Amino acid sequence: MIDWLFRTVLFTTIVLTVLNSSSMLWSQEATPLKTEPIEAGDKVxxxxxxxxxxxxxxxxxxxxxxxxxxxxxxxxxxxxxxxxxxxxxxxxxxxxxxxxxxxxxxxxxxxxxxxxxxxxxxxxxxFSTGLGIAVSARDRTSPWMVLQRIVSTRLVKLILGMVGIVIMCGFLFWLFERKRNEAMFGGERRQGIGMGVWWSMILLLGHKGIVPASKMGRLLATIAMFASIILLSILTGVITSVLTVQQLNSGIDRVTDLHHVRVASVTSSTSAEYLQQRRISFQSYNTPREAILAVDENKAKAVVYDAALLKYLASTEFSNSIDVLPVLFNVQEYxxxxxxxxxxxxxxxxxxxxxxxxxxxxxxxxxxxxx
Missing domain, CATH: 3.40.190.10 (Periplasmic binding protein-like II)
Known part of the structure; x- marks a missing residue:
């Protein structure tokens, strides 16, 4: 009885061991091993x-x-x-x-x-970069655009100030010279003041051939000549600074200005997503080159796209017609x-x-x- 029981237990143990081993082998075959693609001699x-x-x-x-x-x-x-x-x-x-x-x-x-x-x-x-804006170079070199750059608020204020000084000096010249220099400032008041303004203007422009007769007139002429040097220097400086600072001005100084112009961008790009998020209307193109070409052909005012790509295309294919503004926003990484x-x-x-x-x-x- 004991011998039979022992044989039964031994037989059961052997069967279970065999079944367990078979199960493990089946599991290994059903689940393939995860291989690394980067190995010596790997030809994948x-x-x-x-x-x-x-x-x-x-x-x-x-x-x-x-x-x-x-x-x-x-x-x-x-x-x-x-x-x-x-x-x-x-x-x-x-x-x-x-x-x-x-x-x-x-x-x-x-x-x-x-x-x-x-x-x-x-x-x-x-590589770290950001979005940039490209505009037509021809728009900024037209006579109208050059005139718009020069005629700034600062320049208008300066010219109005010069006109005021000329009128004031002209009146003082008439006041000081009307009795000592009747040949030029005599006669009616309007005629005398007009001659004084003319005299004042040519003095401010640097004319040195006018010789006042009165002492106060000479003092005023001396002051006017020094003032002419200062004013003309300021005027030259203002015009130069306006042209330098606004040499790339195209009416787009910041991202918000894009709401008021026709914008081009590239379909399904980061720049397109950026414009959509800020509700800026734009025309989509398949490639950056097509978007830049739209600006070159005056179908759009500005291209918004990756700054590095815009600079590359502007320096190679569109070197004389497209410029990239010194504006970088929405920094991104490649x-x-x-x-x-x-x-x-x-x-x-x-x-x-x-x-x-x-x-x-x-x-x-x-x-x-x-x-």
Whole structure:
């Protein structure tokens, strides 16, 4: 009886052990191991999205890519021994494919925003910039625009002051000279005062051929000649300062001025989101070049887009027709976009930080932006 019981317990134990081992093996086969894509000899080809966004991503005529962000990615991929292929996509397509797991990374002028962080992941930012405003250079060089810059409130006040001084000096000249110099200031009062004003005006303009007959007239003439030097210097200074300070004036001095002009921007961009949030009406274009071309063709007054891209296009393709105003707002940062919780993020960040601390990064930025 005891021997039978012992054999039964032994048999049950063996059966349970076998079943438990089989269950563990089945579980290991059903759940594949999570592999890291960055290993020695790993030949997985990463799919990297990009788009035309000079100077960060520029497509060459032969189909290859260059630019600040592109060359940054090439350096990182080379250091990490990654194989990849570029796919030209729109920004919306890149974000959608990253979110769906159909794309491994996106490299261009991609701004980091809270809304995008809810959909995809980002590496550390590699470039800080902001939104800028580009306007037509021809508008500011027209005679009407030049006249508008010169005729400022300060200039009008100065001219009215000079007119007042001329009239006052003219009256005093008539008062002092009417008895000693009757040939010029005699006769009717209106005629005498008119001659005094004329005399005063030509003295203020620096004419030295007038010789007053009375002592008070000579003293007044001396004061008037010194005053003419001072006033003409002030007048020259005001005109110069007006032209210097307002050399880029296009009627847009701050962001709020955009409410009163025709604005162009790029579809689905950070600049478009910014304008929508502030209820600024704008016309959407597919590329920055098309938006700038709209201003160049007088279809819009200003382009609102990433300042670095506007400066690059203004200095290359639109050097004589478009200028970027010295206005920077809504500071933003560019970064490489990845899938959420991507295993690429940590090694890319480590190499990115090392590269940014090197002189090679400064040389790369200077080569494209000169700064």
């Amino acid at each position: 080809v990463l799919k990297v999205g990009t788009k035309q966004s000079p100077p960060f991503a520029i497509k060459n005529p032969d189909g290859s890519w260059k630019g600040i962000s592109i060359e940054l990615w090439k350096h990182l991929a080379n250091e990490l021994d990654l194989e990849y292929e570029f796919q030209e996509l729109t920004l919306d397509e890149m974000l959608a494919k990253l979110e769906a797991g159909e794309l491994d990374a996106a490299v261009a002028a991609i701004s980091v925003t809270s809304e995008r962080l809810e959909r995809v992941d980002f590496c550390h930012p590699h 970064a490489i976009a990845l899938q959420a919780d991507s295993v690429l993020r940590k090694p890319l960040n480590e190499e990115l930080l090392r590269y940014r601390e090197s002189d090679a990064w400064g040389d790369l930025v200077y080569r494209y932006l000169g700064e």
